[in-house]
Amino acid sequence: QVQLQESGPGLVKPSETLSLTCSVSGVSLSSGGPHFCWVRQPPGKGLEHIGCFTYGRGTNYNPSLKSRLTISQDTSRNQFSLRLSSVTAADTAFYFCAKVGDNWRQSDWGQGTLVTVSS
Amino acid sequence: QTVVTQEPSLTVSPGGTVTLTCASSTGAVTDDFSPTWFQQKPGQAPRVLVYTTVNKDAWTPARFSGSLLGGKAALTLSGAQPEDEAEYFCLLWDGVSWVFGGGTKLTVL
Numbered sequence: 001q002v003q004l005q006e007s008g009p010g011l012v013k014p015s016e017t018l019s020l021t022c023s024v025s026g027v028s029l030s031s032g033g034p035h036f037c038w039v040r041q042p043p044g045k046g047l048e049h050i051g052c053f054t055y056g057r058g059t060n061y062n063p064s065l066k067s068r069l070t071i072s073q074d075t076s077r078n079q080f081s082l083r084l085s086s087v088t089a090a091d092t093a094f095y096f097c098a099k100v101g102d103n104w105r106q107s108d109w110g111q112g113t114l115v116t117v118s119s
Numbered sequence: 120q121t122v123v124t125q126e127p128s129l130t131v132s133p134g135g136t137v138t139l140t141c142a143s144s145t146g147a148v149t150d151d152f153s154p155t156w157f158q159q160k161p162g163q164a165p166r167v168l169v170y171t172t173v174n175k176d177a178w179t180p181a182r183f184s185g186s187l188l189g190g191k192a193a194l195t196l197s198g199a200q201p202e203d204e205a206e207y208f209c210l211l212w213d214g215v216s217w218v219f220g221g222g223t224k225l226t227v228l
Contacts, residue, residue, distance in 0.1 A: 039165075046208065046219055046220070046221045046222045047157070047159075047165060047208050047210075047219040047222070048219060049210070049216065049217040049218065049219060052217075060216060060217075061216070062216050062217075063120055063215060063216055064120055096164055096165075098164075100167075103153050103155060103170045103171045104155045104167050104170050104210065105167065105170045105171075105174065105176060106167075106176065106177065107166075107167050107176075109164035109165065109166075110164065111164060112164055
């Protein structure tokens with residue numbers, strides 16, 4: 001059974017860096033098949049794709065976030081992480097991590113974590 | 120970046136049929152866009168209903184079906200149930216990245 005759990009600060013100050021980690025169980029990040037993704041959702045609004053990585057195949061980033069964004073992975077801990085720099089209030093959102101198959105089939109999602117950008 | 124447009128809200132009667140659509144600002148949606156449909160209920164993560172235009176995920180009820188319709192991706196619900204009341208998001212591949220639509224809030228009433 002695949003499980004994902006987001007963790008990280010719930011409050012970040014404007015201009016600082018948002019950092020989240022997704023801990024994965026039930027599937028290996030280095031298995032080379034699934035994609036591991038971040039998606040966010042401002043409260044009461046729609047979904048936004050942040051980026052996905054696939055072991056051995058690289059990372060796909062949302063072009064509108066790419067200049068501020070880093071998605072990395074720690075295969076020894078079976079975790080992947082998101083770092084978004086120079087945040088503003090517009091980055092306030094629920095952040096979800098997910099493991100997905102090709103074309104998003106058979107996806108498993110974390111419960112999501114709310115990150116608020118405020119001084 | 121590509122803009123993906125969905126109906127903001129739709130209402131369907133119990134047992135009725137409704138079609139949700141998903142349009143791309145770049146032109147007609149084709150299979151190359153790998154249209155994907157998600158259902159999201161309040162307080163929950165999204166779940167995939169349909170991927171690559173027509174394929175259903177393992178849990179997807181038979182009353183949901185995906186297609187291409189008039190240059191758009193479409194999700195048809197035939198025989199709506201009260202538990203189908205939710206927000207529905209489409210997702211398209213624009214050749215560079217994945218882009219979500221704004222979502223359709225479906226009311227079963």
